[in-house]
Amino acid sequence: MSGETTTLWDGMIRLPRRxxxxxxxxxxxxxxALLYLAALYLPKSWALVFADAAGSLISLSPLGGRTRQWMRSTFPAAEDTDKLAREWLRRPFRDHVVVTRIAENRETADQWRVEQRNPPAILREPGKSVLIVIGHFSRQAVAAVFSPLACPKKLVSVVAPVEQGTHDARALRIRVQLGEMVKAIRRLRNDDVEVVEVSGRSVATRLLHSLREPDKVMIISADVPWPKGRSAGHERPFAGHSSQNFALGGARLSRLAQCPIVMCVPFLDGDRIVLEWSDPLMPAAAGDADSDVRVTNEMLDTIERAVGERPGQYVLAVGHDRYWDPKTGTWQMPVAETVAAPAPAKAAEAATIV
Structure with a gap:
């Protein structure tokens, strides 16, 4: 009876949250929806003012309060964590304005100031196919990665499924944002792009066949949380999260297709977009499945360092179990968590609670 009561009580607590x-x-x-109209009919500077106002409205809600609290615990060394929280809350709205302008041909890539740091020559090597791995940074900055300037070869973009239904408000919001991003990618490439949604059992085979073709560039994100229990998952700490599960698909594609990986961290620097490229990660031997975890960790290490350096430009939840130490450039567990390890008998219970 007590178990039923606890379950009912937990449900009553979760209901207001839902x-x-x-x-x-x-x-x-x-x-x-209002920002879509602003992006179409107002000058960009005015539309961005409305985007900031939309973010400021959200910052007055309980979500804004929680975000400020999380930023204080996750970035204790930051000069102004409230400002950081406002930047993070405003980011999706500012991105939506720019992405909409691209999708509706109000803005083009040749209008941007783009700086490429360490651009990989392999992207222009004839006949060579390359896997570009990015994270969920500002969509305004990410858009530059898809431009012909950065990717002069035939492009394949791997995206999450664009949900067609409106099962709830969250699904509708994601469909609106992701749908505009897909339209913007097509506009940037003049429709000369293959957009592949990660759904269905045959998608991995389709991506592998595509990457084995010459002169292809495929762009994927490595930091998408992967549902626990699915095959090919890898659990590890990431950014402010003490534990998160990730797919090994990017590393596996590189290994089986025998094509190199280049990481790209795009970010906004004033009125410039900076594309920070890594040196190529050459593929492991085709049969070396154990290397998938190592390569995935290398990619995620690069992304989470960038999250620590510019959290206001990351569009996913940063997490608040760990904190960013700018002196060492690493993510750390709070001291109280690391001083004493749990007793052996309690270890499994502690892991479950976390």
């Missing part, structure tokens, strides 16, 4: 989440997403969908 209702608040739905209400928050409904507000954001409404704001995105």
């Amino acid at each position: 209702l608040f989440g739905q209400a928050s997403d409904i507000v954001r969908v409404f704001e995105l």
Whole structure:
């Protein structure tokens, strides 16, 4: 009986949270719709002012309060964590304005100031196919990675499924944002791009066949949380999260297709877009499945360092179990968590709670 009571009580506690989440997403969908019109009919500077106002409205909600609290615990060395929280909350709205302008041909890549740091020559090597791995940074900056200037070869973009239904407000919000991003990618490439949604059992085979063709560039994200329990998953700490599960698909594609990986960290620096490229990661032997974890860790290490350096430009949840130490450039567990390890008998319980 007590177990049933606990379950009922837990459900009663979670219900207001779910209702608040739905209400928050409904507000954001409404704001995105207004910003779509602003992006179409107003000068860019004015539309961005409205985008900042939309983010400021969200910052007054309970979500804004929690975000400020998380930023204080995750970035204790930052000069102004409240400002950091505002930047993070405003980011999706500012990105939506720019992405909409690209998708509706109000803005083109040749209008941007783009600086490429360490651009890999392998992207222009005839006949060579390359896998570009990015993270979920500012969509305005990410858009430059898809431009012909950065990727002069035939492009394949791997994206999450664009949900066609409106099961709830969150699904509708994601569909609006991701749908505009896909339209912007097509516009940047004049429709000369293959967009592949990660859904269905045959998608891995399709991607592998595509990457084995000459002169192809495929862009994927490595930092998408992967549902626990699925095959080819890898669990590790990431950014502010003490534990998160990730797919090994990028490393596996590189290994089986025998094509190199180049990381790209795009970010905004004033009125410039900076594309920071890594040196190529050459593929492991085709049969070396154990290398997938090592290569995935290398990619995620690069992304989480960039999250620590510019958290306001990361569009996914940063997490608040760990904190960023700018002196060492690493993510750390709070001291209280690392002073004493749990007793052996309690270890499994502690891991479950975390």
